[in-house]
Amino acid sequence: MVKGKMIAMILAGGQGSRLKALTRKNAKPAVYFGGKYRIIDFALSNCANSGIHQVGILTQYQPLGINTHIGIGVPWDLDRRDGGVEILPPYMSSEGGRWYDGTANAIYENMDYVDIRDPEFVLILSGDHIYKMDYAKMLQTHIDKGADITLSVIEVPWEETHRFGILNTLPDDTIYEFEEKPKRAKSNLASMGIYIFNWKLLKKLLVEDQKKEDSTHDFGKDIIPAALELEKYLLAYRFEGYWKDVGTLESYWEANMDLIDPDNTLDLFDEWKIFTRNLDVAPHYIATTGDVENVLVNEGCIVKGVVKNSILSTGVIVEEGARVTDSVILPGAKIGERAVVKKAIVMSGAEVKPNETVGDDSGEITLISSRDLGMI
Amino acid sequence: MINDVLGIINLGEREEYIKELTEVRPIAAVPFGGRYRMIDFTLSNMINSGIDYIGIVLKDKFHSLNDHIGPGKSWDLDRKTGGLRMLYPNIEPNPTQISVGDLPVLRDNLDYVVRTTKKHILLTRSNYIGNIDFTKPHQQHIETDSDITILTRHIVRGRNRVDLLGLDIVTMENGEISIGRNLGNQDEFDLSIEMFFFKKSVFMEIVTEAIEAGNEAYLKRAIIDRLTHYRVATFTLDSDILPIHSLQSYYNASMQILDPSYSDYLFYRHGKIYTKVKDAPSTMYLGQTNVNNALLANGCIIEGTVENSIIFRGVRIGKDTVVRNSIVFQNVTIGDNCNINNCVFDKNVVVGKNKVLMGDGGLPYVIKKGVVVK
Numbered sequence: 001m002v003k004g005k006m007i008a009m010i011l012a013g014g015q016g017s018r019l020k021a022l023t024r025k026n027a028k029p030a031v032y033f034g035g036k037y038r039i040i041d042f043a044l045s046n047c048a049n050s051g052i053h054q055v056g057i058l059t060q061y062q063p064l065g066i067n068t069h070i071g072i073g074v075p076w077d078l079d080r081r082d083g084g085v086e087i088l089p090p091y092m093s094s095e096g097g098r099w100y101d102g103t104a105n106a107i108y109e110n111m112d113y114v115d116i117r118d119p120e121f122v123l124i125l126s127g128d129h130i131y132k133m134d135y136a137k138m139l140q141t142h143i144d145k146g147a148d149i150t151l152s153v154i155e156v157p158w159e160e161t162h163r164f165g166i167l168n169t170l171p172d173d174t175i176y177e178f179e180e181k182p183k184r185a186k187s188n189l190a191s192m193g194i195y196i197f198n199w200k201l202l203k204k205l206l207v208e209d210q211k212k213e214d215s216t217h218d219f220g221k222d223i224i225p226a227a228l229e230l231e232k233y234l235l236a237y238r239f240e241g242y243w244k245d246v247g248t249l250e251s252y253w254e255a256n257m258d259l260i261d262p263d264n265t266l267d268l269f270d271e272w273k274i275f276t277r278n279l280d281v282a283p284h285y286i287a288t289t290g291d292v293e294n295v296l297v298n299e300g301c302i303v304k305g306v307v308k309n310s311i312l313s314t315g316v317i318v319e320e321g322a323r324v325t326d327s328v329i330l331p332g333a334k335i336g337e338r339a340v341v342k343k344a345i346v347m348s349g350a351e352v353k354p355n356e357t358v359g360d361d362s363g364e365i366t367l368i369s370s371r372d373l374g375m376i
Numbered sequence: 377m378i379n380d381v382l383g384i385i386n387l388g389e390r391e392e393y394i395k396e397l398t399e400v401r402p403i404a405a406v407p408f409g410g411r412y413r414m415i416d417f418t419l420s421n422m423i424n425s426g427i428d429y430i431g432i433v434l435k436d437k438f439h440s441l442n443d444h445i446g447p448g449k450s451w452d453l454d455r456k457t458g459g460l461r462m463l464y465p466n467i468e469p470n471p472t473q474i475s476v477g478d479l480p481v482l483r484d485n486l487d488y489v490v491r492t493t494k495k496h497i498l499l500t501r502s503n504y505i506g507n508i509d510f511t512k513p514h515q516q517h518i519e520t521d522s523d524i525t526i527l528t529r530h531i532v533r534g535r536n537r538v539d540l541l542g543l544d545i546v547t548m549e550n551g552e553i554s555i556g557r558n559l560g561n562q563d564e565f566d567l568s569i570e571m572f573f574f575k576k577s578v579f580m581e582i583v584t585e586a587i588e589a590g591n592e593a594y595l596k597r598a599i600i601d602r603l604t605h606y607r608v609a610t611f612t613l614d615s616d617i618l619p620i621h622s623l624q625s626y627y628n629a630s631m632q633i634l635d636p637s638y639s640d641y642l643f644y645r646h647g648k649i650y651t652k653v654k655d656a657p658s659t660m661y662l663g664q665t666n667v668n669n670a671l672l673a674n675g676c677i678i679e680g681t682v683e684n685s686i687i688f689r690g691v692r693i694g695k696d697t698v699v700r701n702s703i704v705f706q707n708v709t710i711g712d713n714c715n716i717n718n719c720v721f722d723k724n725v726v727v728g729k730n731k732v733l734m735g736d737g738g739l740p741y742v743i744k745k746g747v748v749v750k
Contacts, residue, residue: 035658036674074449075653260660268657269677278450278653282643283410283673283686285636292667298658299411299674302636312658 006139006196007083007119008047009110011103012040012127013060018248021347021369023062029127030065031252032330032348034259034268035298035313037276038069039246040127044085045274047125048076050135054083054117057127058106060090060099075275088113102217108206119199124219126193130255131243132272133194138237142196147235149201149227151175152194154239164190165220167236175234178224189236191220192243201232242266253345253365256311256328260294279314279331289320305335319354327359333370344368377426378514382494382576385418386501386595388435388478393622396742397722401440404432404502406626407705407723409633409642409649410686411673413444414620415502416651417642423451424647425510427498429458431488433481435465444652451650461488477593482583489580497579499595500571505629506617508571509646513611517573523606524599525573526553528566529617535563539625544568544596546610553608555600566610569617572599578606616641627720627740630686630703634669656689663695680712694729701737705745719743 016028023031029040040057047055055078059066066087072078073085088110090099100106107114107124114122121142123135133152142150153167161182168177168187179185197205205223209215215222227234242265246252258264268274281300286292290303297303300315305322314331318324321338329335333346336354343366344359350370352358359366387404397406404415415432422430430453434441447453448460463485482489489497496517498510508527517525528546531537537560545558546566555568574582586598616638618629633639643649656675661667666681675690680697687693688705694712702719710716711729718735722745727733731749735741743749 075655262662269660269675273655274657275655278655280648280650282639282649283671284659285634285639285671286667286669286682287636288668290667292661292665294663295661296658297661297672 005119006052006121006123006135007054007056007114007117008052008123008125008135009107009114010040010043010047010055010057010125010127011106012057012066013063013100013106014128015061016128016247019246019252020249021367022249022252022345024369025062026065027059027061027063027127028247030062030069031246032313033130033246033252034256035296035311036279037274038065039130040066040069041274041276042130042132043125043127044070044073044076044078045272046131046133046135047123048078048275049272050133052123052135053078053080054119055085056088056110056113057085058088058100058110060106063087063089069277071277075277077275083117086113102215102222103219104206104209104215104223105217107202108210108217111203111206114199114203122197122199122202124193124195124197126245128247129192129243129245130266131192131239131241132266132270132274133239133241133243134272135194135196138194139196141237142235145235146233147196148198148232149224150196150235150237151224152192152239153189153236154192154243155188156190158185158188161185161188161190165193167191169236173236173238175236176228178220178228180221189238191224192239193220193245195219195224201227249345249365249367253328253343257309257326259311260296260309281315284312287320290318305337313348322352333368342366378511379426380495381427381429381498381510381514381573382489382492382496383422383427383430383498383500384433384489385415385422385430386433386478386499387415387441388433388481389501389594389596394620394626396623396744397626397720398437400437400722400745402435402437402502403620405437405440405444406620407688408505408620408626408630409639410671410688411654412649412651414505415441415445416649417505417507418500418502419451419453420647420649421506421508421510422498422500423453423650425508425514427510428453428455429492429494431461431463431485433463433478433485435478435481438462438464446652450652463488478595479583479587479593479598482595483587486580486583489576489583492576495576497574497576498571499574499579503620504569504571504617505620505642506569506613506615507642507645507647507649508613508615508617513613514573516609516611520609521607522573522609523575523578524603524608526555526608526610527569527571527573528610528612529569529615530564530612531567532564534558534560534565534567536560539622539628540567540619543619543621544570552604553610554603566612567617567619569613569619570596615645623720623740623742624738627703631684631701633686634671634684639671654689680710680714703740722746725749 012029016023078085244255284301287304291306304320305318307324319337324341326343330348334351339352340357342359346368347370453460465481466484659676670682672687673689679695683700690707692709697714699716705723710727714731727749
């Protein structure tokens with residue numbers, strides 16, 4: 001990666017209301033995931049591993065969790081003399097203050113930030129996807145093919161195409177049409193919400209889009225169609241590997257469970273490390289009464305009960321006689337003596353009282369929420 | 377919060393008693409407690425007490441310690457003012473003259489001590505493991521206007537305790553404090569944990585005098601010999617301190633942290649223990665594992681049985697393998713169907729399938745760093 005050639009802008013301001021109480025106090029990218037991470041760690045670590053050292057993070061909804069988590073970017077080696085990581089919240093200007101209104105508007109409001117960095121390319125990312133990807137390879141393809149915009153795409157099952165933004169392509173992967181959640185899809189290539197733009201073009205598109213009164217200022221719905229209308233060269237970059245949008249409680253739970261599936265294609269143990277803020281806690285302890293089977297256990301946990309097919313995040317305590325199955329227990333949660341937890345998500349700082357039973361065999365996911373902010 | 381103390385961690389001391397693990401590293405860099413190195417405890421205790429101006433006196437085998445500590449980021453010691461400083465010995469112009477002791481290193485780095493504006497010095501070693509609040513002994517040191525304050529731990533039923541044999545004890549004779557050796561013949565005594573507060577001027581005096589006299593190699597000896605010249609006090613810590621000076625005491629201390637109440641004290645009481653960040657994922661227990669009374673760090677993949685053991689980061693334990701009463705350092709791989717008891721595996725050891733490795737509780741079997749058992 002040539003220094004300064006491409007900067008990344010991570011959209012991290014969304015509420016993610018379908019995650020219910022998980023996002024009451026936290027924006028979706030800051031929700032805990034996979035034992036020790038927050039969702040945004042994947043996009044950020046991908047940047048760090050791809051050699052992108054200038055990253056802007058656009059925040060809006062409940063930013064405290066993200067702000068404290070990211071700080072000056074030390075865990076991702078993004079505490080740089082030039083650039084590094086910067087949090088970009090909405091701001092006041094001489095024309096008054098306004099909230100970000102759509103993903104494209106968020107970038108529009110920060111055009112100055114990008115201009116100072118003066119990059120040739122801008123990478124737009126969502127802060128709420130779980131995947132490992134080398135953006136440098138995507139940029140290389142973008143440059144080699146001479147594209148104006150490159151969109152990362154993934155093949156999704158045909159029966160799910162109605163849930164995604166679908167890209168219709170020519171045999172050489174040139175995109176000729178974008179359809180948002182089509183009823184009858186012509187292609188099963190879904191947009192992953194990862195775009196590389198030539199900055200000069202993006203800037204033009206953003207300015208034009210801002211003038212349109214009927215625009216929702218959204219990359220998928222407005223910017224991409226506008227670029228197609230201008231007959232720009234939009235290229236589909238096919239991504240193969242694990243990718244999951246954790247937008248709902250179900251997909252969030254599934255993505256966690258994928259981590260303990262031996263056939264899972266997202267390997268947390270490989271060389272492409274996912275970095276996160278370290279909480280400096282001791283190794284976890286499994287007592288004589290404790291039993292773990294197909295479980296991911298993070299540091300700081302104390303396990304005196306029986307845990308199966310579950311994720312135990314930082315500092316979780318499972319007391320004696322408790323049984324936890326098919327569940328995601330978030331940092332600092334406590335499962336009391338002889339409590340039973342089945343297919344549940346127990347939020348950070350929540351407590352399942354002794355002898356209490358949580359969740360059932362109905363197949364539905366039970367969310368045990370907590371009033372406080374949990375572990376920051 | 378302490379703000380007038382320079383911390384000096386002296387790694388130039390003798391360490392011949394724990395050879396098995398110190399061949400490739402100073403004792404300060406010996407792994408301990410699943411994810412730490414010995415020095416992390418002293419270093420973190422200092423940080424947690426507010427001491428953020430710290431020099432580490434090195435003598436040899438720097439590499440593993442440098443790799444571990446780097447610029448001190450994990451301890452928040454990468455500072456513009458103060459922070460961490462490695463005090464290396466100067467290279468002798470005549471390489472055949474290998475200097476003995478830690479005093480030559482202190483001489484080479486005396487400027488570092490001279491230049492600080494801190495009024496006091498806390499001198500420690502790295503081989504006493506505990507979670508120590510230095511603010512109380514510091515307060516007494518200041519309030520009593522002592523020249524030297526020796527930190528101690530009161531021992532009861534200490535007669536014939538092998539793990540305490542040969543360690544320093546503080547005695548009081550005719551109103552004068554002196555330091556001697558524990559011969560195992562007393563029930564009750566005050567163990568010196570080899571941590572001292574000094575007035576900076578006193579510390580400088582002792583070091584320069586000893587260097588000029590030229591008849592001593594070790595700082596500790598110089599201190600002991602000069603105690604009578606100064607106002608000396610002791611401070612008895614109420615924290616449980618584990619002295620580690622032999623393979624046996626290392627092994628026993630490690631096993632003690634399997635007691636949850638002890639580990640709760642050791643890892644959290646007066647603040648967290650910080651260490652180098654490794655960014656490993658959580659530990660994965662695959663299939664029918666059987667884990668009893670074990671402490672495991674992140675980044676491991678466990679498929680077998682682990683009992684009464686301490687497992688460091690990035691360890692793999694295969695199917696049908698049983699690991700009992702053992703300590704397994706970072707990045708060790710143990711294959712399927714092995715039977716392991718009372719062993720200490722140093723870093724990067726690889727054990728193949730169907731192996732049986734046994735030590736004894738009284739004499740654990742140490743497998744050296746990087747050894748491959750095929």
